[in-house]
Amino acid sequence: MxxxxxxxxxxxxxxxxxxxxxxxxxxxxxxxxxxxxxxxxxxxxxxxxxxxxxxxxxxxxxxxxxxxxxxxxxxxxxxxxxxxxxxxxxxxxxxxxxxxxxxxxTAVLEALGELGGSRPAVITPYPDDTNEVERQFLEHHGFHVVNISGLGNDYVNQSITDIEPSHVYQQVKKLDKSGADCLFISCSGLNVLDIIELLETDLNMPVVTSxxxxxxxxxxxxxxxxxxxxxxxxxxx
Missing domain, CATH: 3.40.50.12500 (Rossmann fold)
Incomplete structure:
Protein backbone atom coordinates (compact mmCIF):
# COMPACT_ATOMS: atom_id res chain seq x y z
CA MET A 1 0.00 0.00 0.00
CA THR A 106 -5.85 28.85 -1.98
CA ALA A 107 -2.48 27.13 -1.70
CA VAL A 108 -0.70 30.18 -3.13
CA LEU A 109 -2.33 32.47 -0.56
CA GLU A 110 -1.23 30.12 2.21
CA ALA A 111 2.31 29.83 0.82
CA LEU A 112 2.78 33.60 0.49
CA GLY A 113 1.49 34.00 4.02
CA GLU A 114 3.86 31.33 5.33
CA LEU A 115 6.83 33.11 3.76
CA GLY A 116 5.75 36.50 5.08
CA GLY A 117 5.59 37.96 1.59
CA SER A 118 3.25 40.92 1.24
CA ARG A 119 4.51 42.58 -1.98
CA PRO A 120 4.80 39.93 -4.70
CA ALA A 121 5.99 40.46 -8.24
CA VAL A 122 3.98 38.07 -10.42
CA ILE A 123 4.72 36.52 -13.80
CA THR A 124 2.24 34.38 -15.74
CA PRO A 125 1.57 32.85 -19.16
CA TYR A 126 -1.91 34.43 -19.21
CA PRO A 127 -3.45 37.23 -21.28
CA ASP A 128 -3.81 40.66 -19.72
CA ASP A 129 -7.50 40.30 -18.80
CA THR A 130 -6.79 37.15 -16.79
CA ASN A 131 -3.78 38.82 -15.17
CA GLU A 132 -5.97 41.69 -14.02
CA VAL A 133 -8.39 39.29 -12.34
CA GLU A 134 -5.45 37.61 -10.61
CA ARG A 135 -4.10 40.96 -9.43
CA GLN A 136 -7.47 41.87 -7.93
CA PHE A 137 -7.75 38.46 -6.24
CA LEU A 138 -4.34 38.75 -4.59
CA GLU A 139 -4.90 42.35 -3.52
CA HIS A 140 -8.31 41.51 -2.05
CA HIS A 141 -6.51 38.99 0.16
CA GLY A 142 -4.09 41.58 1.49
CA PHE A 143 -1.14 41.41 -0.91
CA HIS A 144 0.19 44.44 -2.77
CA VAL A 145 1.10 43.27 -6.28
CA VAL A 146 4.04 45.44 -7.32
CA ASN A 147 3.93 44.13 -10.89
CA ILE A 148 2.15 41.40 -12.84
CA SER A 149 3.27 40.55 -16.34
CA GLY A 150 2.78 37.89 -18.99
CA LEU A 151 5.59 35.78 -20.41
CA GLY A 152 5.05 37.02 -23.94
CA ASN A 153 3.93 33.57 -25.09
CA ASP A 154 1.29 32.82 -27.72
CA TYR A 155 -1.29 31.47 -25.28
CA VAL A 156 -3.75 30.52 -28.06
CA ASN A 157 -1.47 28.50 -30.34
CA GLN A 158 1.30 27.41 -27.96
CA SER A 159 0.70 25.02 -25.09
CA ILE A 160 1.76 26.48 -21.76
CA THR A 161 3.38 23.15 -20.95
CA ASP A 162 5.81 23.63 -23.85
CA ILE A 163 7.31 26.85 -22.44
CA GLU A 164 10.93 26.16 -21.51
CA PRO A 165 12.08 26.81 -17.93
CA SER A 166 14.97 28.85 -19.36
CA HIS A 167 12.47 31.22 -21.01
CA VAL A 168 10.63 31.71 -17.73
CA TYR A 169 13.93 32.34 -15.94
CA GLN A 170 14.97 34.97 -18.50
CA GLN A 171 11.60 36.72 -18.38
CA VAL A 172 11.69 36.80 -14.58
CA LYS A 173 15.12 38.44 -14.67
CA LYS A 174 13.70 41.14 -17.02
CA LEU A 175 10.59 41.69 -14.89
CA ASP A 176 10.47 44.95 -12.93
CA LYS A 177 10.57 43.71 -9.34
CA SER A 178 11.15 47.10 -7.68
CA GLY A 179 9.72 47.01 -4.16
CA ALA A 180 8.90 43.29 -4.26
CA ASP A 181 9.68 41.04 -1.31
CA CYS A 182 8.83 37.78 -3.10
CA LEU A 183 8.19 36.35 -6.56
CA PHE A 184 5.14 34.36 -7.64
CA ILE A 185 5.32 32.33 -10.88
CA SER A 186 1.69 31.59 -11.65
CA CYS A 187 0.25 28.61 -13.56
CA SER A 188 0.21 24.90 -12.83
CA GLY A 189 1.04 24.17 -16.47
CA LEU A 190 4.51 25.73 -16.27
CA ASN A 191 7.58 23.54 -15.82
CA VAL A 192 9.54 25.65 -13.34
CA LEU A 193 10.37 23.64 -10.21
CA ASP A 194 14.00 23.29 -11.27
CA ILE A 195 14.55 27.06 -11.37
CA ILE A 196 13.15 27.89 -7.92
CA GLU A 197 16.48 27.59 -6.09
CA LEU A 198 18.35 29.40 -8.87
CA LEU A 199 15.94 32.33 -8.77
CA GLU A 200 15.95 32.53 -4.98
CA THR A 201 19.75 32.72 -5.09
CA ASP A 202 19.87 35.26 -7.91
CA LEU A 203 17.04 37.48 -6.67
CA ASN A 204 17.65 37.10 -2.94
CA MET A 205 13.94 36.65 -2.29
CA PRO A 206 11.60 33.69 -1.76
CA VAL A 207 9.91 32.21 -4.82
CA VAL A 208 6.45 30.66 -4.92
CA THR A 209 5.20 28.67 -7.91
CA SER A 210 1.76 27.19 -8.44
Missing amino acids: YSWRAYLGLINPGSGPNMEQDFHRFLPRGVALSTTRVPFTYPSPEGLRNMVAHLEDACEIFKRYKHDVVMFGCTSGSLIGGFDYDKQLIKIIEEITGDQGLTTS NQASLWACLRHAGVGTRIPELGELFRR
Whole structure:
Protein backbone atom coordinates (compact mmCIF):
# COMPACT_ATOMS: atom_id res chain seq x y z
CA MET A 1 0.00 0.00 0.00
CA TYR A 2 1.60 3.22 -1.19
CA SER A 3 -0.69 5.63 0.66
CA TRP A 4 0.05 4.65 4.25
CA ARG A 5 0.87 8.29 5.10
CA ALA A 6 -1.56 10.13 2.83
CA TYR A 7 -3.59 9.72 -0.35
CA LEU A 8 -3.94 12.84 -2.48
CA GLY A 9 -6.36 13.48 -5.33
CA LEU A 10 -5.51 15.93 -8.10
CA ILE A 11 -7.92 17.43 -10.63
CA ASN A 12 -5.94 19.38 -13.20
CA PRO A 13 -6.46 20.98 -16.61
CA GLY A 14 -6.28 18.61 -19.54
CA SER A 15 -3.67 20.70 -21.32
CA GLY A 16 -0.63 18.72 -20.20
CA PRO A 17 1.00 16.50 -17.58
CA ASN A 18 3.35 18.95 -15.84
CA MET A 19 1.48 19.27 -12.56
CA GLU A 20 1.00 15.56 -11.93
CA GLN A 21 4.59 14.87 -13.01
CA ASP A 22 5.82 17.51 -10.55
CA PHE A 23 3.79 15.90 -7.78
CA HIS A 24 5.00 12.37 -8.56
CA ARG A 25 8.59 13.56 -8.71
CA PHE A 26 8.58 14.97 -5.18
CA LEU A 27 5.95 12.95 -3.28
CA PRO A 28 7.40 11.82 0.05
CA ARG A 29 7.58 8.13 0.84
CA GLY A 30 4.20 6.75 1.85
CA VAL A 31 2.20 9.40 -0.04
CA ALA A 32 0.24 8.36 -3.13
CA LEU A 33 -1.54 10.39 -5.81
CA SER A 34 -4.48 9.79 -8.12
CA THR A 35 -5.33 12.22 -10.90
CA THR A 36 -8.08 13.12 -13.31
CA ARG A 37 -8.50 15.92 -15.85
CA VAL A 38 -10.98 18.55 -16.92
CA PRO A 39 -11.13 19.80 -20.54
CA PHE A 40 -9.19 23.00 -21.16
CA THR A 41 -8.62 25.25 -24.18
CA TYR A 42 -6.77 28.46 -23.25
CA PRO A 43 -6.46 30.74 -20.21
CA SER A 44 -8.84 33.53 -21.15
CA PRO A 45 -11.60 34.24 -18.62
CA GLU A 46 -14.12 32.48 -20.88
CA GLY A 47 -11.87 29.46 -21.40
CA LEU A 48 -11.26 29.15 -17.66
CA ARG A 49 -14.96 29.33 -16.81
CA ASN A 50 -15.70 26.65 -19.40
CA MET A 51 -13.07 24.42 -17.78
CA VAL A 52 -14.45 24.88 -14.26
CA ALA A 53 -17.90 23.83 -15.51
CA HIS A 54 -16.50 20.27 -15.63
CA LEU A 55 -15.27 20.25 -12.02
CA GLU A 56 -18.32 18.49 -10.60
CA ASP A 57 -17.95 15.62 -13.08
CA ALA A 58 -14.30 15.22 -12.08
CA CYS A 59 -15.27 15.16 -8.40
CA GLU A 60 -17.77 12.39 -9.10
CA ILE A 61 -14.88 10.21 -10.29
CA PHE A 62 -13.13 10.64 -6.94
CA LYS A 63 -16.12 10.15 -4.64
CA ARG A 64 -15.75 6.34 -4.57
CA TYR A 65 -12.25 6.55 -3.09
CA LYS A 66 -11.23 8.17 0.18
CA HIS A 67 -8.56 10.85 -0.17
CA ASP A 68 -6.95 12.95 2.54
CA VAL A 69 -7.03 15.99 0.25
CA VAL A 70 -8.52 16.63 -3.21
CA MET A 71 -6.83 19.52 -5.03
CA PHE A 72 -8.23 21.46 -7.99
CA GLY A 73 -4.89 22.23 -9.57
CA CYS A 74 -5.41 25.37 -11.60
CA THR A 75 -4.37 28.81 -10.41
CA SER A 76 -6.33 31.13 -12.68
CA GLY A 77 -9.24 28.69 -12.95
CA SER A 78 -9.73 28.76 -9.19
CA LEU A 79 -9.83 32.56 -8.93
CA ILE A 80 -11.45 33.65 -12.18
CA GLY A 81 -14.91 33.89 -10.62
CA GLY A 82 -14.11 36.49 -7.98
CA PHE A 83 -12.58 37.06 -4.57
CA ASP A 84 -14.03 33.99 -2.81
CA TYR A 85 -14.23 31.75 -5.87
CA ASP A 86 -11.65 29.33 -4.49
CA LYS A 87 -13.83 28.82 -1.42
CA GLN A 88 -16.84 28.11 -3.64
CA LEU A 89 -14.87 25.47 -5.54
CA ILE A 90 -13.60 23.92 -2.31
CA LYS A 91 -17.21 23.60 -1.15
CA ILE A 92 -18.11 21.78 -4.39
CA ILE A 93 -15.17 19.40 -3.98
CA GLU A 94 -15.98 18.65 -0.36
CA GLU A 95 -19.72 18.19 -0.87
CA ILE A 96 -19.27 15.73 -3.74
CA THR A 97 -16.20 13.78 -2.62
CA GLY A 98 -16.60 13.96 1.15
CA ASP A 99 -12.89 14.74 1.34
CA GLN A 100 -10.97 17.87 2.32
CA GLY A 101 -10.79 20.21 -0.68
CA LEU A 102 -8.12 22.65 -1.83
CA THR A 103 -7.39 24.78 -4.87
CA THR A 104 -4.12 26.08 -6.21
CA SER A 105 -5.06 29.71 -5.62
CA THR A 106 -5.85 28.85 -1.98
CA ALA A 107 -2.48 27.13 -1.70
CA VAL A 108 -0.70 30.18 -3.13
CA LEU A 109 -2.33 32.47 -0.56
CA GLU A 110 -1.23 30.12 2.21
CA ALA A 111 2.31 29.83 0.82
CA LEU A 112 2.78 33.60 0.49
CA GLY A 113 1.49 34.00 4.02
CA GLU A 114 3.86 31.33 5.33
CA LEU A 115 6.83 33.11 3.76
CA GLY A 116 5.75 36.50 5.08
CA GLY A 117 5.59 37.96 1.59
CA SER A 118 3.25 40.92 1.24
CA ARG A 119 4.51 42.58 -1.98
CA PRO A 120 4.80 39.93 -4.70
CA ALA A 121 5.99 40.46 -8.24
CA VAL A 122 3.98 38.07 -10.42
CA ILE A 123 4.72 36.52 -13.80
CA THR A 124 2.24 34.38 -15.74
CA PRO A 125 1.57 32.85 -19.16
CA TYR A 126 -1.91 34.43 -19.21
CA PRO A 127 -3.45 37.23 -21.28
CA ASP A 128 -3.81 40.66 -19.72
CA ASP A 129 -7.50 40.30 -18.80
CA THR A 130 -6.79 37.15 -16.79
CA ASN A 131 -3.78 38.82 -15.17
CA GLU A 132 -5.97 41.69 -14.02
CA VAL A 133 -8.39 39.29 -12.34
CA GLU A 134 -5.45 37.61 -10.61
CA ARG A 135 -4.10 40.96 -9.43
CA GLN A 136 -7.47 41.87 -7.93
CA PHE A 137 -7.75 38.46 -6.24
CA LEU A 138 -4.34 38.75 -4.59
CA GLU A 139 -4.90 42.35 -3.52
CA HIS A 140 -8.31 41.51 -2.05
CA HIS A 141 -6.51 38.99 0.16
CA GLY A 142 -4.09 41.58 1.49
CA PHE A 143 -1.14 41.41 -0.91
CA HIS A 144 0.19 44.44 -2.77
CA VAL A 145 1.10 43.27 -6.28
CA VAL A 146 4.04 45.44 -7.32
CA ASN A 147 3.93 44.13 -10.89
CA ILE A 148 2.15 41.40 -12.84
CA SER A 149 3.27 40.55 -16.34
CA GLY A 150 2.78 37.89 -18.99
CA LEU A 151 5.59 35.78 -20.41
CA GLY A 152 5.05 37.02 -23.94
CA ASN A 153 3.93 33.57 -25.09
CA ASP A 154 1.29 32.82 -27.72
CA TYR A 155 -1.29 31.47 -25.28
CA VAL A 156 -3.75 30.52 -28.06
CA ASN A 157 -1.47 28.50 -30.34
CA GLN A 158 1.30 27.41 -27.96
CA SER A 159 0.70 25.02 -25.09
CA ILE A 160 1.76 26.48 -21.76
CA THR A 161 3.38 23.15 -20.95
CA ASP A 162 5.81 23.63 -23.85
CA ILE A 163 7.31 26.85 -22.44
CA GLU A 164 10.93 26.16 -21.51
CA PRO A 165 12.08 26.81 -17.93
CA SER A 166 14.97 28.85 -19.36
CA HIS A 167 12.47 31.22 -21.01
CA VAL A 168 10.63 31.71 -17.73
CA TYR A 169 13.93 32.34 -15.94
CA GLN A 170 14.97 34.97 -18.50
CA GLN A 171 11.60 36.72 -18.38
CA VAL A 172 11.69 36.80 -14.58
CA LYS A 173 15.12 38.44 -14.67
CA LYS A 174 13.70 41.14 -17.02
CA LEU A 175 10.59 41.69 -14.89
CA ASP A 176 10.47 44.95 -12.93
CA LYS A 177 10.57 43.71 -9.34
CA SER A 178 11.15 47.10 -7.68
CA GLY A 179 9.72 47.01 -4.16
CA ALA A 180 8.90 43.29 -4.26
CA ASP A 181 9.68 41.04 -1.31
CA CYS A 182 8.83 37.78 -3.10
CA LEU A 183 8.19 36.35 -6.56
CA PHE A 184 5.14 34.36 -7.64
CA ILE A 185 5.32 32.33 -10.88
CA SER A 186 1.69 31.59 -11.65
CA CYS A 187 0.25 28.61 -13.56
CA SER A 188 0.21 24.90 -12.83
CA GLY A 189 1.04 24.17 -16.47
CA LEU A 190 4.51 25.73 -16.27
CA ASN A 191 7.58 23.54 -15.82
CA VAL A 192 9.54 25.65 -13.34
CA LEU A 193 10.37 23.64 -10.21
CA ASP A 194 14.00 23.29 -11.27
CA ILE A 195 14.55 27.06 -11.37
CA ILE A 196 13.15 27.89 -7.92
CA GLU A 197 16.48 27.59 -6.09
CA LEU A 198 18.35 29.40 -8.87
CA LEU A 199 15.94 32.33 -8.77
CA GLU A 200 15.95 32.53 -4.98
CA THR A 201 19.75 32.72 -5.09
CA ASP A 202 19.87 35.26 -7.91
CA LEU A 203 17.04 37.48 -6.67
CA ASN A 204 17.65 37.10 -2.94
CA MET A 205 13.94 36.65 -2.29
CA PRO A 206 11.60 33.69 -1.76
CA VAL A 207 9.91 32.21 -4.82
CA VAL A 208 6.45 30.66 -4.92
CA THR A 209 5.20 28.67 -7.91
CA SER A 210 1.76 27.19 -8.44
CA ASN A 211 2.82 23.55 -8.34
CA GLN A 212 5.27 24.02 -5.48
CA ALA A 213 2.59 25.75 -3.39
CA SER A 214 -0.02 23.14 -4.33
CA LEU A 215 2.15 20.21 -3.26
CA TRP A 216 3.17 22.01 -0.07
CA ALA A 217 -0.45 22.78 0.86
CA CYS A 218 -1.65 19.25 0.08
CA LEU A 219 1.02 17.71 2.29
CA ARG A 220 0.46 20.25 5.04
CA HIS A 221 -3.31 19.72 5.09
CA ALA A 222 -2.77 15.94 5.04
CA GLY A 223 -0.49 16.17 8.07
CA VAL A 224 2.69 15.17 6.22
CA GLY A 225 6.01 16.96 6.77
CA THR A 226 7.13 19.33 4.03
CA ARG A 227 10.93 19.49 4.13
CA ILE A 228 12.06 19.16 0.51
CA PRO A 229 14.96 21.65 0.34
CA GLU A 230 15.34 21.66 -3.46
CA LEU A 231 11.86 23.20 -3.71
CA GLY A 232 12.95 26.46 -2.15
CA GLU A 233 12.47 28.40 1.05
CA LEU A 234 8.84 27.29 1.37
CA PHE A 235 9.94 23.66 1.78
CA ARG A 236 12.89 24.41 4.05
CA ARG A 237 10.79 25.72 6.94
